Amino acid sequence: MRNLILFLTRNYYLLLFLSLETFAIFLVVRNNHFQRSHFLNSSNAISGNIYETYSDITDYFSLKETNKKLADENVLLRNQLRQSYSPKSGLQVTVKDSALKQSYIYLTAKVVNNSTNRRNNYLTLNAGSNQGVKNEMAVISSEGIVGIVRDVSGNFCSVMSVLHESMRVPVTIQKFGENSILTWNGEDEWHAKMDRVPSHLHLKKGDVIVTSSYSSIFPEGIMVGTIENFKKIAGNTFYNVTVKLSTNFNRLSYVNVVNNLKKEEQTGLEKAKQHD
Structure with a gap:
């Protein structure tokens, strides 16, 4: 517990920045149709490539x-x-x-x-x-x-x-x-x-x-x-x-x-x- 508190104290500003950045991205994606579509398309492309690669690997071994x-x-x-x-x-x-x-x-x-x-x-x-x-x-x-x-x-x-x-x-x-x-x-x-x-x-x-x-x-x-x-x-x-x-x-x-x-x-x- 003491180590956790020390970690949070030392990285307070970094964690705060990441939290605010994540929240800002969430607001932009939620309230802007174009940004939301672009984000979802990018996510689908990334996940699609991951699944395709995984499928190729499993197909090879099967x-x-x-x-x-x-x-x-x-x-x-x-x-x-x-x-x-x-x-x-x-x-x-x-x-x-x-x-x-x-x-x-x-x-x-x-x-x-x-x-x-x-x-x-x-x-x-x-x-x-x-x-x-x-x-x-x-x-x-x-x-x-x-x-x-x-x-x-x-x-x-x-x-x-x-x-x-x-x-x-x-x-x-x-x-x-x-x-x-x-x-x-x-x-x-x-x-x-x-x-x-x-x-x-x-x-x-x-x-x-x-x-x-x-x-x-x-x-x-x-x-x-x-x-x-x-x-x-x-x-x-x-x-x-x-x-x-x-x-x-x-x-x-x-x-x-x-x-x-x-x-x-x-x-x-x-x-x-x-x-x-």
């Missing part, structure tokens, strides 16, 4: 959560797509989804490790057997195909990237319905190639390449890339085609792991036919 929410929403939408369903046996497809049986289930995973500059590239995802991941499941992103699950632990899995010399993906030139096999060119993370594409097709730069129905791993119609250039093989009736991949492998964050619910049935039947 990007991880926002990306996760978007990835989860993407999975939900994919699971609701008609392409994730197939007709029930013995029923003709109409408009109602009750006539459809789900063929694919999508789940979200985060990329925790990724290589793009090796001969054989892999990714590591933070989802494993505890989350329902199994070997030979497809991995895709919002941009296109990513790879195939090769090894699984409890909470992680290793994915063979499209950027791998052993990767083979059945694809289709969308506008023609012509099927081919996509392989990595081994040169960079942006391009892959398609061999033995019939030269009677009138290909154009920018033609869309998607996954075909011949794959038991990837759903049909997933974006792969676009034709960047093509060259006819000398003395042959085929093109060698360079494909610009749609997926940016350097910026992968959240991906979808795809479970084909009918894969075992399909592959089991195909293996049985091979022994005939």
Whole structure:
């Protein structure tokens, strides 16, 4: 208490000046419409800038959560797509989804490790057997195909990237319905190639390449890339085609792991036919 009294005594004139100045400003703002408007506008501008800065900061630190929410929403939408369903046996497809049986289930995973500059590239995802991941499941992103699950632990899995010399993906030139096999060119993370594409097709730069129905791993119609250039093989009736991949492998964050619910049935039947 004694210190407070000493403080007030020593700063009496300063405190009196500040009090009178504040009171004078109050009177001016209260009784003058122009000054009041100017004061309020200035206050709003200052507070607006403060809120905007705060929002930018919080938005930056919430990007991880926002990306996760978007990835989860993407999975939900994919699971609701008609392409994730197939007709029930013995029923003709109409408009109602009750006539459809789900063929694919999508789940979200985060990329925790990724290589793009090796001969054989892999990714590591933070989802494993505890989350329902199994070997030979497809991995895709919002941009296109990513790879195939090769090894699984409890909470992680290793994915063979499209950027791998052993990767083979059945694809289709969308506008023609012509099927081919996509392989990595081994040169960079942006391009892959398609061999033995019939030269009677009138290909154009920018033609869309998607996954075909011949794959038991990837759903049909997933974006792969676009034709960047093509060259006819000398003395042959085929093109060698360079494909610009749609997926940016350097910026992968959240991906979808795809479970084909009918894969075992399909592959089991195909293996049985091979022994005939």
